[in-house]
Amino acid sequence: MEGLLPDLEVVRKDFPILSRTLAGGQPLVYLDSANTSQKPQCVIDRMVDHLEHHNANVARAMHQLGAEASEAFEEARDTVASFIGAPSRDEVIFTKNASEALNLVANTLAWAEGDWSSRVGSLGAGDEVLITEMEHHSNIVPWQLLTQRTGATLRWFGLTDGGELDLSDLDSLITERTRVVSLTWVSNMLGTVNPVAEIARRAHEVGALVVVDASQAVPQMPVDVVASGADVLVFTGHKCVGPTGIGVLWGRREVLDQLPPFLGGGEMIETVRMEGSTYAGIPHKFEAGTPPIVEAVGLGAALEYLRDLGMDRVAAHEQAITRYALDGLATVPGLRVMGPTDPAVERGGAISFELDGVHPHDIAQVLDSRGVAVRAGHHCARPAHARFGVQSSTRMSSYLYTTPQEIDALVEALEYTRSYFRLGQ
Amino acid sequence: MEGLLPDLEVVRKDFPILSRTLAGGQPLVYLDSANTSQKPQCVIDRMVDHLEHHNANVARAMHQLGAEASEAFEEARDTVASFIGAPSRDEVIFTKNASEALNLVANTLAWAEGDWSSRVGSLGAGDEVLITEMEHHSNIVPWQLLTQRTGATLRWFGLTDGGELDLSDLDSLITERTRVVSLTWVSNMLGTVNPVAEIARRAHEVGALVVVDASQAVPQMPVDVVASGADVLVFTGHKCVGPTGIGVLWGRREVLDQLPPFLGGGEMIETVRMEGSTYAGIPHKFEAGTPPIVEAVGLGAALEYLRDLGMDRVAAHEQAITRYALDGLATVPGLRVMGPTDPAVERGGAISFELDGVHPHDIAQVLDSRGVAVRAGHHCARPAHARFGVQSSTRMSSYLYTTPQEIDALVEALEYTRSYFRLGQ
Amino acid sequence: MTTSTGGHDLDALYQEIILDHYKNPHHAGLRDPYEAEVHHVNPTCGDEVTLRVHLTDGPDGPVVQDVSYDAVGCSISQASTSVMADLVIGKPVEEALAIHQDFLTLMQGKGQVVPDEDVLEDGIAFAGVAKFPARVKCALLSWMAWKDATANVMEESA
Amino acid sequence: MTTSTGGHDLDALYQEIILDHYKNPHHAGLRDPYEAEVHHVNPTCGDEVTLRVHLTDGPDGPVVQDVSYDAVGCSISQASTSVMADLVIGKPVEEALAIHQDFLTLMQGKGQVVPDEDVLEDGIAFAGVAKFPARVKCALLSWMAWKDATANVMEESA
Numbered sequence A, B: 001m002e003g004l005l006p007d008l009e010v011v012r013k014d015f016p017i018l019s020r021t022l023a024g025g026q027p028l029v030y031l032d033s034a035n036t037s038q039k040p041q042c043v044i045d046r047m048v049d050h051l052e053h054h055n056a057n058v059a060r061a062m063h064q065l066g067a068e069a070s071e072a073f074e075e076a077r078d079t080v081a082s083f084i085g086a087p088s089r090d091e092v093i094f095t096k097n098a099s100e101a102l103n104l105v106a107n108t109l110a111w112a113e114g115d116w117s118s119r120v121g122s123l124g125a126g127d128e129v130l131i132t133e134m135e136h137h138s139n140i141v142p143w144q145l146l147t148q149r150t151g152a153t154l155r156w157f158g159l160t161d162g163g164e165l166d167l168s169d170l171d172s173l174i175t176e177r178t179r180v181v182s183l184t185w186v187s188n189m190l191g192t193v194n195p196v197a198e199i200a201r202r203a204h205e206v207g208a209l210v211v212v213d214a215s216q217a218v219p220q221m222p223v224d225v226v227a228s229g230a231d232v233l234v235f236t237g238h239k240c241v242g243p244t245g246i247g248v249l250w251g252r253r254e255v256l257d258q259l260p261p262f263l264g265g266g267e268m269i270e271t272v273r274m275e276g277s278t279y280a281g282i283p284h285k286f287e288a289g290t291p292p293i294v295e296a297v298g299l300g301a302a303l304e305y306l307r308d309l310g311m312d313r314v315a316a317h318e319q320a321i322t323r324y325a326l327d328g329l330a331t332v333p334g335l336r337v338m339g340p341t342d343p344a345v346e347r348g349g350a351i352s353f354e355l356d357g358v359h360p361h362d363i364a365q366v367l368d369s370r371g372v373a374v375r376a377g378h379h380c381a382r383p384a385h386a387r388f389g390v391q392s393s394t395r396m397s398s399y400l401y402t403t404p405q406e407i408d409a410l411v412e413a414l415e416y417t418r419s420y421f422r423l424g425q
Numbered sequence C, D: 001m002t003t004s005t006g007g008h009d010l011d012a013l014y015q016e017i018i019l020d021h022y023k024n025p026h027h028a029g030l031r032d033p034y035e036a037e038v039h040h041v042n043p044t045c046g047d048e049v050t051l052r053v054h055l056t057d058g059p060d061g062p063v064v065q066d067v068s069y070d071a072v073g074c075s076i077s078q079a080s081t082s083v084m085a086d087l088v089i090g091k092p093v094e095e096a097l098a099i100h101q102d103f104l105t106l107m108q109g110k111g112q113v114v115p116d117e118d119v120l121e122d123g124i125a126f127a128g129v130a131k132f133p134a135r136v137k138c139a140l141l142s143w144m145a146w147k148d149a150t151a152n153v154m155e156e157s158a
Ligand SMILES: Cc1ncc(COP(=O)(O)O)c(C=O)c1O
Pocket: A266, A288, A289, A290, A291, B034, B035, B097, B098, B099, B100, B136, B138, B139, B184, B186, B187, B188, B213, B215, B216, B236, B237, B238, B247, B380
C-alpha cells in the first residue's frame, strides 16, 4: 500500500502499549488517537531520565541540578519553536493543554486595552467574535464566556452537508465589526481540513486577530505558523506522542506583548511590591508558577521523534490509512460517514460515522469486546453533531502506528456488531 | 538524634537522584526541597506503568484502556481527598500547579455574582481582599489583578521582626468590608507557621471567604482541610514528591458551586449549543480539557508514599532536621536567620539567611561547587524580603530524605565560603 | 487495575430482556397531565432524556400515577428507562424510591451485588452492566431524572 | 546534558580582577548631569541597578561622557557594572556599542569564545562566567541597562 510509513512494524515496536493484550487475550487495536495518542519508549525514557537524574525547579535554581533542569526545559522550547517554524523561541508559551491556551487568549481579551490597530484591543457591544460550527468545545465555550462578559457578539460559520465550512456568507460574517476569528485547522470530528491561510487573509483585511486551533493539525501534518497566517496558534502535547499536562500557545510577539497577564504569580513578574507589580517579558509573562517541566521535556522528545520520522511521511501515512479506512467503511451496510469522503479532498484522520440501528455506545462496546478501541459520543463537538441531526457518533482515528490490518479488524468488528444486533443486509 | 525517620538510609534509597554525583565527583546534598522535592522510584514507576500500559484519555473513552485510565485518574482523586480529609471527592479539583489554583479563585471572583451571604459574591469599590506580606508571589499577584480589575482594595498583614504575622491590627484589618482573606499556612521563605484556623475563625465572623495556600504545609505536616477552617485550600504536586504539572484545589462544595466557570472547554460542560452552554457539576466544572492524567496518577502514588511513611513522622523528621540546622547555622559567624528561631515555636523547614559580606548568589555558587544545592534570590517572596530590608537571601530547605550529615556539609560549605571570600572571624 | 471486561462478557451486558425493552420501550412518549418535567443529559456522550411525572394522592401518601418520557440514547439507557417506568408506575412514591435505591446499589456494586428479583423484576437484567463502569451512567440516566422530577413535585407540594 | 561546572572551576569564575572590582567598584554612585536614567531588575534573584548616562557631542558623533549607577547585586553583577563603566566612559557611543556586542558574544559563548584583551580589557576576566549559565544574566544586567539608557537618549535626540 502506497504512502505507509516504511518500517511500520519497527515503528510500532517503539510504542510499548501496542503489544499489550486486553481482556480475553485480545490484541489491542487502538483507533482513538484523535482523543489521545500513544507514547513511544523514547519519550517515556526521557521523562524517567529527567526525574531520576536532573529533577529540580527551573529558572529559580542556581545549582547544577537547577541548571540541568532549566537547560532541558528551555531546549524543549527550542524544539517546539523549530518544529512549528516560530520566528522566535520567546513566542512559545507552555500551557497545560490546548484548552488552557485557547482560554488564555479569550480570558485576557476581556481585560485588554487598545483600539485593535494591531489586532488587540478592548471588546464591547458591537464587536464580534467569529468561530465555526465544527469547533471543539474548547474553542467554543471560552468565546461564549468572553462575549457574554464583554457584551460582544458571537457569530459562527455554518457547515455544508459535506462537512466543510460554509464560506458562502463569508462576506457577511467577516466585517469591520469582526475583532477575533478563531477556528480549527483540522476538525476532530469530521476530519475536515479548513483553509486557514485564506480565512486568515480575509480576517486580516478587517484587522481581526486570528486564532488557530491546531490540536489535530500538529500531530498529522507539517505545520508552519507563519505560513498558516495565524496570529495565535495552539496545540496539545498528548495528541502528538507527548505526555499529558502540556500544551503550547504560539503567538506573534506583538500580540502577546499587548495581551494583559493571565495567571499571576512566580516567574511571570519583574518586580513585586505589595502596592503593585510589573511583569516579565514573554514567554515568562504567561508562565506563572512552576511550569510543567518533565512534561515539556517529554514533549521535546516527542517532537524530536516526529521530526526524525519526518512529518511529510507521517502525513502521507495518515492519508493512506484514512483512505483505506474510508474504503473499508463504505463496505459496511447502513454506515454513513459524516465529513469529507471525496478522495480528491485532503482530510484528517478522524472519521465519525453512524451505523443504522445501533447506537454509538453499543457499537463501541461490541468493538471493545474485540479489542478495537474507538470513541463514541459527541467528541466534544456537540454543535457539529447537532448540525448533522445526530446526538452522537462513533469515531475511529488512526495515527502513525496504525496498520491496514487494524482497519480490517475494525471493519470486521463492525460487521460482527451488525450481526450481534441482528441487523439484516 | 530524636525525631528522625527510622530507616532514613532505606528511605533515601527510594530516591534515585540522591545517589547521583555532580561535577568533580561531588555527592549531591539537595537542600532545595521547598523549591521542588525529589521523586521516589515508586512515583516514577507508577507513571511509567501508566504510560506503557494504560494510557488513554479519561471520561470520554468507552474502551478498556479508557476505563483503566479513568479509574487510575479518579483513584488519584480519592487518594487526594482522603489525604487532606476532604468531605467529598468531588471537592478535589486538579489544576496544573498551586499558582493556577489560586488564580482560579481570584480570576473567577471577578465574574462572581451574589451578595456574599455564603462567602461568594461580586466585588467592587469598598470591598477588601486581605493577604499578608509573607505570601509567595502566586498568592499576591492574582489578588492584585483581581482588585485592580474590580475596584476593590488590597490590604495585608505586616510582619513582626521575628518573621511572624503582625496580628496587632487584626481588628482593623478584618472588618465588615473584608470579602476574601488569603494567606499561606507555612511560609516558603521564613518557615513561619501561621495560625490559619484562628484567622479563618475571625474571617468567618465577618463572612469572608478564606483561601489557604498550603503549598508548603501539605508536604511537611498532616493537613485536614476541615480543621484548617479554610473554604478553599491549594497545594502543588511537585513539592510533595509528586510530578510537576499537577496541583490541587480543594474547596467547600457550596463555594465551588457558586463560583463561575474558569476555563471553558471539553469536560466542563453539560450541554453546548452555539447560542450558549450549561456547565457540569464539580469537579468537572473546573477541569476543562484533557486533565494532567499521568501527573494525577503520579501524585496519587506520591501521597500514598507519604501516607505509608506517616505524615506525623515526616513532620517530626522535618522538625528535628530544622532544629539541627538552626543550631548549626548559629555557629557560622556573621550569619543571620530571617524567621522564627525560638526552639519553642513550631516552624517549617525553609530557612532563609544572610551572611555578612557575601551576596546570596555567591554563597549558592560556592556551595554548589561542593555539591550543596540551595536557593539564592527572593524565592518569589520579594515583599517579605523588602520587609527585612534585603534584596535577596540564601535558603536551605530540607525534606524527609535530609540527613544531619547533609546539614553538617552545609555548615562546612558556609565556613568554606567565608574563607573563600576572605572574611575574618 | 482493570475492572472492565472483555468480549466473552458481551452477553452478560446485552441480556435478552434488555434488548427486548430497547426494541419495544414501555410507557414511551410524553403525556399529560404531569406536575414536573426534567431534562437530563449525559455530558460525555450526549444521551438525553426529557421525563415527566404525574403523582396522585393515595391512602398512604403520594402515588406515582404516570411516568412519561422522550429519550435518545443507547440500548442500555433506553432499556433502563423502560424498565424503570414499569417498576415505578402505580407504586407509592416511598416504595418507588426504595426500588430506586436498590437499583442504584446494584449499579454501583461493581458486579458484586446480587439483585432481588422480587423487587427489581426485569431490572435484574442490569446486573451485568455493573461490571462495565462506563455504562453505569447510561443505566442510571433516567432513574436520576425520575428521582429529580419526583423530588421537585414533593418540594412544591410540601 | 550538564554544562554547569563544579568546584574546581570556582577560581575560573571568581578571578582576582572580578573580586577587586567587586570590593572597589569604579564610577559608582548616581551623578548629574544625565539625559536618561533606567532601572533594570533580574527577576529571578531581585538584583537591581539604577543607571544614568550622560552623552555629549563629539567630532564623530555622540560620546559617552559619564555613566553613573546605584546597584545591588552579587560579585559578578557588581564587578561587571564597574568594568562596563571603565570601558565605555570617554568612548564614542558607536565604539562603546561595539564593545557591548563583544562582551555579549563572550557571555553567550558558553565558554568557547576567546576574548580580545585589547577591546575588553578587564572584561576578559568574565570569560569564566560564560561557563555558568545561571550567572550570565548577572554579568549582563548593567550592560543591558546601559544599552537601554543609551538607546533612550539617542531616540530622544533623533
Ligand atoms: C507558599 C507557596 N505558594 C505557592 C507556590 C507556587 O507553587 P507552584 O509554583 O507549583 O504553582 C509555592 C512554590 O513555588 C510556594 O512555596
